[in-house]
Amino acid sequence: MPSFICSLLRYASRNRYNNPSVMSPLVKTYVPFATKLTKKLDSNQKYEECVKTLNTLQSNAQTLEKTRLTRDKLAPLHVPNMVKWASRVGITLDDIDRLKVIHVSGTKGKGSTCAYCESILRHQGFKTGFFSSPHLVEVRERFQVNGQPLSREKFVTYFWDVFNKLEATKEQNNDSMPAYFAFLTLMAYNIFLKEQTDVAIIEVGIGGEYDSTNLVRKPVVCGVTSLGMDHVSILGNTIEKIAWQKAGIFKPGVPAFTSPQCPEALKVLHERAEEKGCHLEVAPHFASYERPGEKFKLGIAGHMQKVNASLALQLTRTWMKTQGVLKDEVVNEVAVNGHGDIGVAKSFPFNQTLINGLVECKWLGRNQTIKKNRLTYYLDGAHTLESIQQCVDWFQKHSKREADSISGKVIKILLFNTTGDRDVTQLLRPLMSCGFDGAVFCPNISYTTSSSADITNMTVSSETQLQKCQHNMETWKILSLSKRKYGEIEEVTEDDSQSGTCSSSLKNGVHTNTENNCLNGTSSLKKSKLTENCNNSNLSTGHVDYSQSHDNVDQSKQNSYTASSSSCTDSQGLGTPKQLGTNCDNFFVNFSCIYDALLWASHGRDQNLKDPCNLPAQIHGADHVQVLVTGSIHLVGGVLGIVSDDYN
Template identity: 75%
Template sequence: MSPLVKTWVPISRELTKKIDVNKKYEECVQTLNSLQSNEQILEKIQQARDKNAPLYVSNIIKWASRVGMTLDDIDTLKVIHVSGTKGKGSTCAYCESILRHQGFKTGFYSSPHLVEVRERIRVNGQPLSRDKFVSYFWDVFNKLEATKEQNNGSMPAYFAFLTLMAYYTFLHEETDVAIIEVGIGGQYDYTNMVRTPVVCGVSSLGIDHVSNLGNTIEKIAWHKAGIFKYGVPAYTSPQCPEALKVLYERAKEKECHLQVVPDFTSYHRPGEKFKLGIAGKIQKVNASLALQLTRTWMETQGATKEETLNGANAEGVKGHVNIQAAKSFPLMQSVIDGLVQCKWLCRNQTIKKNKLTYYLDGAHTLESIQQCVDWFHKHSKREANSISGKVVKILLYNTKGDRDVTRLLRPLMSCGFDAAVFCPNISYTSSSVSDTTNMNFSMETQLKKCQNIIETWKELSRSNRNNIEIEEVNTEVQNGMTKSELTADCNLYNLSSGHCQSLDNVDQSKQNDYTASSSSSRGTDSTDDCTQKQLATDFDSFVVKFPCIYDALLWASHGRDQNLKDACNVPAQVNGADHVQILVTGGMHLVGGVLGIVSDDYK
């Protein structure tokens, strides 16, 4: 018998280059993560915020000069600047798509990212490529590092650095327009280093980030209007009278002509009705704001191809007679194409995987949660009506920060979930998931937050006189996890027993709701073997990382194998389901983590 002969297959240059770029990209992300503040430092920053916040913009201007960018350079970017509580990202996405379909080279900066940090900086609608991200990252970082000593060791934090990098990228890519989404607030946001935007917009306002912006709509509106600049036209979505008053006063101070956008149905368009690229009723408001922003941008650049606007309506808008309503206008086909083909993931997004349907929406304010509930009610009911058999509904929820959990959870009670899974906002430092590493909050803090959410859900269930079954997964911190064991910033811990244990002594005869903390992996015990062998392909990668959901779904997706059911401890109320609907909401970190697992775009 002839001896075995090893055959060496040469690695192509393309593959070698890809491996090298991926390695360099990972090094960039790890270096970027070093600019994050831990919980203790973040707390000190928060305590001194009132004193230091007015310095944020001046600080980033100094960092920009160290990178070689002057304010005059940034003035050349032809910026559309958008603030707001909810819908500002979608508005920016519509602006980008509309202008790209007009033939302009677009730059788009947004936050947070869903799966990879390079998603925050987009050119012509696409996330910055890994090789370009590497190039621009080190250009900016090395220049800051080289000048650190003579500047008292000053380096920008995570968001400030990415803001600098975005402006730097758009300048070097020579984009026709830079669409900039504000991070938090507006007045003191790092993006507000732009002096002369072409046009400004304010999307719908609500109560959020109260520790940074204040706990009243008036205080929040003051911050959001901080992006207004002298003589620069501005538009706002319809707001409550209190918010409109503050927006008007700040616009008047800057001699800024502020208008409220009209109803989306008032725009004239040829042919039949068309469907916006992003689902949800609120998107009509965001699309109207985007239409006004892009039309004004094209007018000021001398780039409109059809008749100009006829001016604002003479009448003042409801809520504030001194603010005029903007005029609607005919939509040419390229604009319609931009609206229809606009994509903005994890906003009213549906992904179907055979017997599973994921409803993804990063709602994190009361208004957006209410909109999310309306959307989920409508579409989940329509789907359920088309399915013959039992349909089970599961909630996967996460929130962080100082948000009022009770107010956010209450609307979700009306959805009639059969199970609820709550995940803390924890990520693990690993070379395989550096894009999702978050050092701002400790494990202990996030576990307490998660436990508070569970307790709140229980109290709401009781107050609504629902029949509930409250269970909690027994969890254990696992270090050194591999890529297959991780998701994004929504990770919890490994199941130590593989079984759900009773959280309290509620009447078992009156229970039908299942509430739990989720785990990021099942570990290496006998239950793990059950997981790996039995999960169907269509939801394997998702539920392995969320074993408590796996426990809830296994029986529904794998028939009536009693031994399998007993081994994996499937809650009785979901047994025999023919289809499972999972609403994932509460925060972009969570829905982004799920998207990265279940979407074919991230395979």
């Protein structure tokens, strides 16, 4: 309890007899307030303790590196282990079958598709449960009941219910405890059973065949969203291998739907459906559902959302038909799409309740816009080539529309990070077309000195994250100089965009590299390009580290932005403050955490941030700043936790 309230209550207690007419109202006013505040503080503390305990189930970076070699051998054990852990918690497979699961895998749009499913069924009057990953700001967001994240109080209750049961049976089970995501999956099934939801909408974590969510034997319906190249070190380095993994959620006799796929992926999905004994159809074009005069705007922005919404419509309609609450009203007859025997699913007419479910669907961090005074954040957690391209289309359309409505100078800033084995050159190249005035790079670390347990990531070291971030900036530097010199972006190889010590290879047309090997440095090709273009490029680079406690932002504003001169060809050491040039048209700069990056990118336009000094002149003179945050959903979550009023 805050000390001033404690003092006031002590004073009131001592003087209640001396001046009861004055003190009695004070006691009546502040005692309930203090009690309520104490309960809230106690609840928050208990929640933080839970999350810290949960984080002990994360494997650290060294352990993960050791297990990479045995990953393929261990993968088939994931689901059997989940069954054993569920049994120790008191959950049987029959219990999970009673949840009436909608199970969704895919590369892009899994979360959006599940969000549409949840909103549609909730608007139809069903009590919904929705398990998603990853979370943006707080881990409890992964569990939604009736469209609302699980409260901190309920999270604490359900967490200890599962954790204590597993801990109590650990000794007789070879000290076996589930890892982080597996534990959360068990917790999700337990929550939805205890909350007695009508439906459980389950988003796959990674892959499908060996995913922790795949212990469900009899889902009501399964869906596969758009497929692409992602998590290649785990799922395989071809689209066929990835499709094989994603189709692992298919079950005998359970209807399945897929978004339109490339022929290679669709062929594998069809083969797996036949192997599993299930009927597979392709979700139709979204326009086939609409009747004249019934146009409406989906709740999630972006043209790809029509693809996700169509899949969700098929999944929810099939689910409702199996519950005996829906008649089969058909508009279009099934049509063969030319890929084997897979047909296009039937479309159907909308009613107002269905439209409300689509229109009122919300999914934070995907094509999301946050408007503030002379500042707009554009947030999209795109992290594959296809999703980055969609993000570029969305950002260009909406940022131009906004800029056209503003009288004065508008500048565009990119805030970017990517993780894992993703090809950063491939992801950054489409973003060059946006015409950014500056680019900011930082790891998925919210603050340099303190951080919420919810966003603690022990699976990768902070050093590795900073090295990856430096590599991202160096890649952007080369792409920028190449575009300026040649008028177009040259083909940049991995060897160009990372040091000679960073191993990379090309397998089946997919770049792969080991994150731990991505170190700072400038290759000979980079140096020659940078030296040749430095005087004429109007590009400036630097690394800035405010090195400050964010509990005292005012002091950091005065003292943290120390600087020294830097040239284009300087080696940018992490942790070394650098001053940006003042005669440059474009900038790219590297920061140690999200908060510092936002200070630079927003230039104090955000009330949740403070105004740093020594910023480029053109940012000082801008009437409006547009900041695109993309490349990693974890980066987007970190930004939301800092700038969104919902979390502050």
